[in-house]
Amino acid sequence: MPSFPSFLKHPRAGRGQIDNQDRNDIRINMVNDTTEQEKEQQRKSKRHFFRNLLKRPSSNSKAKRGTLEFLKSPRNSQTHSRKSLTPASIMSNPNKPLPLPPLPSTIESESPRPTKNPQRIISPLALPELQKLFSGAPQFFARSEGHHTGAPHPFVAFPWDLEVEIRDLCDHIKIQNEAWSSITALPHITRDIQSNSTAVTEHHEKQKAHYLPSCRERPNMLSMQGMERGTLGFTAALELGVADALQEPEPLPDGYPESLSERREIFLNGKDGVRPLAESILLERLASASVAYHDDDYLKRQRPTVDLYTELFTQVLFPPSRVTDSHDPYSLQVQIEALVQALAAPVWVDFSLPEWRIRLGQILWGSPVENDTDDDIMVNKEIAHEAGIERYWLLLQILLSCELLLRLDAISINIDRGLEDAQPSDIKRFNKKATMSVRWSLILARCWLENIQIEIRSAVTESAKKAPAGWLATLTGTADLSDEADDDIIHDIQFQGRHQRRQLSGLLHFARKLSWPNAEALAAKITDNSIAISEGLQSNLAAGTPLSALARRSDSYFPTPRPDMRTELPKSQNISAVFHPSGWLSNSYISGLILPGEGLSHFMISTLLENDDAAVSTLGQEANFYGGFSYGGRSFWSTACIVGRVLAAGKGASECVGWISSDIVPEGAGEGWLDISVEPLSHNDNDKRKPRIWQKTSIETDGHVIGGADTSSVLPGDFTFPSDESIQRALSIKLESLDLVATDSVRTTAMKDPSTASSEFSEAPAIPTYSAEMRFSVDADGEGTDEINLSLKYDTRFVTAHPCVAMQYTELLKSPTSSAFRVPDRPGFWNSTGHPLHKAFTYTKLTLYNLLSLPAYLPFESLLSPSIPGFDAAHSTTHTTNSTIPKVLVIDCTDYSMTAFPVRPCPSPQTPHPPKHRFGSDMEVLARALCAERGWNALISRKGRGCLACAVREAGALGWRVVLRFA
Template structure:
């Protein structure tokens, strides 16, 4: 066993040090040996144990701190860069001292070890410092950001929007992914505030716009999807907002399936009881009703805030409503809020009024006003009601109450705007909770009425009649409250005309020119000769004007055959009867149109009803969600997949939901057609889940600039710059034919007898046949042998224009040693495959790092395939297989990100629809030219655009349309992720 002195020698050689007194004590103990007494031996053991304990304590502490130590002056000094081991344990360096509260001694005077070499501070910061928020603001300047936020009570689904929160430049903030309304006559298509492009050219439009600038109440109620966003910059596409709102579209809303007393007698009884209730509406004669409507229009034109509050109170509660049974405002019982609350209570009464939140009633509005009285059964919130005349009375009564409510809301808005009155938070909250969606839509109805309708009598001999009123209202008009009125002027003895008929006809001609209508000259002559107007007496046929179900003869619902999300096939067959001067054209000419898709139906119906040649050739039955072939052109609703695909072709044009194309189908002559399609598989697989718009946090996270990552830990190396170079070999595509094939159930007929019209005799209606559609192309890839590609338009998919962006000029922020951009910049002229393992051949940076768009965070992954590569893959191949294709030897037709990340954002497929014969990098000015006011976006279309969309229709992919020069690839991938769509079509 080695002696203690030998161990002490080794300790001294290894750099350990002890003080002089301990050395003497230990030395004497060794020399005397057994001659010392037991007390001295005990002292030596204690010193030895003390030394071991001190060494062990220092070793454990330094093992935790990960530092080396040296022993001097009875202390341990921590050194971070010196590799000197502890005597006790070479692998376990001791800590600085036994007492952690004692300060460290000064460093030794002399050291034989070299001083540590510190790296430059600046270089260290460039490697590990996260990107600061101001740097992110500069890096993503001009990049759109996506939001989904709720708006309040009874407003339905949340509201999606796109904004540039970090940019103040007007040319950036005014960027949009949809087109403006081109004609003032079409402004009522949307409840969203907007200005039509021709407002500066039309003096009447300028005057009306200035009048609207006065303070007025704007109900927080809009159509879904947003009809402004439905007209994307690319023909046949929609914008971000409409794409998200398709899952909660108004047409998908279903009324109460089991209303109380769901029959005609039940509805009539409820309405009769409602008029007897002292908390409801007074039983007004029809003449009094028309008089009050005329007075409301006069008040609106003369500014309602001019009338005293007590005068408005007296008229409301002595002529229209019964006085309130309780006092709701003790300070001012005659105030406007008291009157407003009483009107809201009446209008929100269930199962009494028309619910214009349902698309069906927005369309039928014109049928009630201008259709002939009939005993046909129609549906009111799933209840059958006989007698259109009674419906007209109740519609006018609802209009009156809504106008009275709107006038008072406008008056309060004007007082607040002028500083006369301060809004009370409690009243605003109570009003917001009480106004249901039906009440809000009634306010929109009132605004449209006051701005567009004037009332005129058509039978002067019936103005004075002292005979007692007859009919279902006789029991009320015989009461003392009604005897003071001696005029029994029926609602059928008056006519409702439009205030802006010239404006509407100008819009009709604009629509015809945009669609390249074959008989445009005859329409122009008819307009010039005042041949298109609302007739003094209704000329439309009663039942023929009612859109009918193709499966039954009952006119039960305008949208009985709308897409049924629970069925395997979509029934986009919306049948309507077209007649000269019918209620469809009267609705458009009057301008009395509620927001939504009705505008597109009224425009095409008015055009057809005033073209006798087209009406004779096409027949009177129309499928307003399908299309028709007429004089070597085909016309398609954008509700049809054929319209959305053909809109991308050469010489095609789109206007207000209709597409005109020179491509005509084989297998079908001049007629209306219906295209059978299957539900989008992506929609079918999520039919039981909530639509994407309800997942607000997921939408904002998946579209965020850093993909939902922690803002404090974002490094420059987390971003890549996707290349926009084409990976597609030279491609030549030609559309050979468009074919329609009759389906097995296309022999359906609608044998309904109709009243004769000037252009038709009483006969059975012709059937609108159903077809499946296919487009045939010839494809030549890089001069190889041409091959034929047949694509079936079998899925009802949608296309969205990617929101434009403006390239950032601060890309140098990414120039760090850990960033792929930095590495590529260090090797100018080298191919992208030489950039190391961090980047692949699709991550390159242009010289100078300018005008490249925006970077893409590693949370987003995508696969980029050439269009010819996707065409060569089987249609039955799973979508996930496309996202991980085998790498080709040349690497020219496939690119895929390899960033390893735990991000939940799904991978996106980018289909490159360009080749090296097209402009690879068009100049990207800042700002984009599409943002400049008044700039026209001109595009001629191409067969490759049609083929790419047809491919998506066959495979069942919703797709983003991304075009160079308008938006970068990074922003395209982010927006696709925000929408939850998986495919981006990239065009030159």
């Protein structure tokens, strides 16, 4: 057995700061000088000593084992393990001396103090800290707007930042001209309002208390033109899946026949319907409604409701058969319910369908529409069938809508002035009875009252008095309801626009924005007042109707004008129209009678062409509003066409109100209209069953700043900064040509022959259909030129990534503990970076050149694998996550030649962004063409406007998988 001094010299018992001889002397003296009192105190404190001894800090496991061996008795050291040690075995020898406490220098060397506060590093980020980190980051939402309002409303907001400069950031451009204001039903401010005193006055007029129907166009036309040319905004991108053109008409109520004539007969013969109005009374009521709307004192005078009740139910409607308000039988609420009930009858035009919004002007100014079936109506045993019956019914619908709107505005003014309170029961009852068709009729009424003025020009003639009588007459006919009203027949009326100069100014703006070849000749015609609404209600030539791009094409050029017209998804877009001077297309735009939706773009290009004789003679009278045409050394494309969306990324392109102008003229086709054949994007079964916009939780979770994680457990190390450095070699890309190849299919259009009085239809000249290809030359680092051909095969969409503001609280993430957090080592990083990205989001970053070198047949998922050529772990996420957010492919479309661009300022709202026309290059065209060939919807993210992390989050909210990153 070793001696006691040698046992104290065990190499694992301590670290030699003291000499061995000194240690032996100290311990021997301690044993000899120990008194009985000290031994007794030692026994009483043995438990306290044992606990302190076990808590002694140790730098490694070997030191711990040495200490435990020191505590063992020699007899048990060979037979017992550490797990079998007990306090009794430790203190079995009462004469064993206590070990010396470690010196201060030893403690410091064994347990070094952390350089930072451990509690600060391991504690999760509090909600105020998250709000500071992402105060300038956009967040994505989809919320329902109430009952009977359709799909949820997607939008982007900055809920953690109240600065006006940040809250006003948007991913789309504002409406640039007051003439285009009717494109949307949403409240908005046009860009030119501050420079036009008249526009300022009209804007303030619209801010007065008035009723705003809880319906609007889908997709949102404010978001249809993104900041990047040829792109959409976030809202419009999601609403494409629930576009108005995809909706079916409301089903007929139980008990109503399928025939429109039978429904109208039942409606007019009932005692709850509309009185059979003479055309003179109808026009007088329309004129008086217009006067009331524009007279500020009309509603302020607070006319007795009894007078309004008497006028309505003695001249327009039959009185109600039962009392609905016992407290006030003549109240405005009673009148409103009667008007809603009349407008809800299935006998009117349903303007919730986009094709009817476009055809509104055709009913008013076009040739009378002949029905393909006998639409005779029998009233009091008299059969009435008139060629212009649809025009009469439309004006009657407008009259009822105006009467209803004026009463709703009166209640809104009373509530605003505190004269009455909004009753929840009345609101609930109104929302239940007011169908979507009724709400769109109210939008039509306001558009009519604000833009249309009725002019009566000629007096009655003797021959007109002898015209045969009929209960239902058209505005172009000579019949009246009764013999007593024969002297009230009106022969010549005009629907004039109240703001025709405003509309023509907007047309000139449109022409100059698109670099129209004959823009100055158009300006001269406007100056000479040579452009006006056509005389008379009928046009000399038949005009085709540009129905919605997603509407079903009818068997005839004039589809049957029925409110219950069905729509379905087409295989391709094939809608045409025929131009002629002063046609109903031009009249619709010049008058300002434009309902929200895509119709404005059709009307503007039609008015531009119809007032350019050289263009019509070159292009022909037939047009396709969803394709494009070549004229005057330029090409013009609808944004509904994939060629236009790709060419919009070029340097010489421009965009305005749904049309794109480019200096690239396609080869393989001469001047004229073109149609492009594309394939729809393939979706999985889940997307077919339920559009993304209905997945409200997924939109908000997959685009949230922490990816749906628990806010109470978010650590600083859960974030990383995506590398935004260019990883691509210097490229020289040139668009060589846009080639069109004629397809085998030939599309023809049925057009009514104006030379015949019958309803026969003949084939119009077909607009040729082509498939589009683009040819590029690519030179990487001067190693040689490669030729790349890309086919624009799929109808892909592009969205502008929402702008963000660089964060200013980076110190919250300067001490991360996660290995996934990387801080690029470059000067000024913490002052110029964007936002961090939560670990729930993953992405793979590839260069555009590497992607082009990969085979086109590779599945998309294989491009996200680390094993593919060009994968750089330093610029892509390599960590694994249990998040369900799909991985995103980031395509780097920059190169080393673009590194001289200035870094992103901080903060950036006050820094003006470069004008849009400075953007654009053949590289951007190539990137979009690649997406069109592969069938990828892509998010366009540009340095200086938004960070890469926010773009990845937005892609997650949209459910898209590709981000194009540009300089």
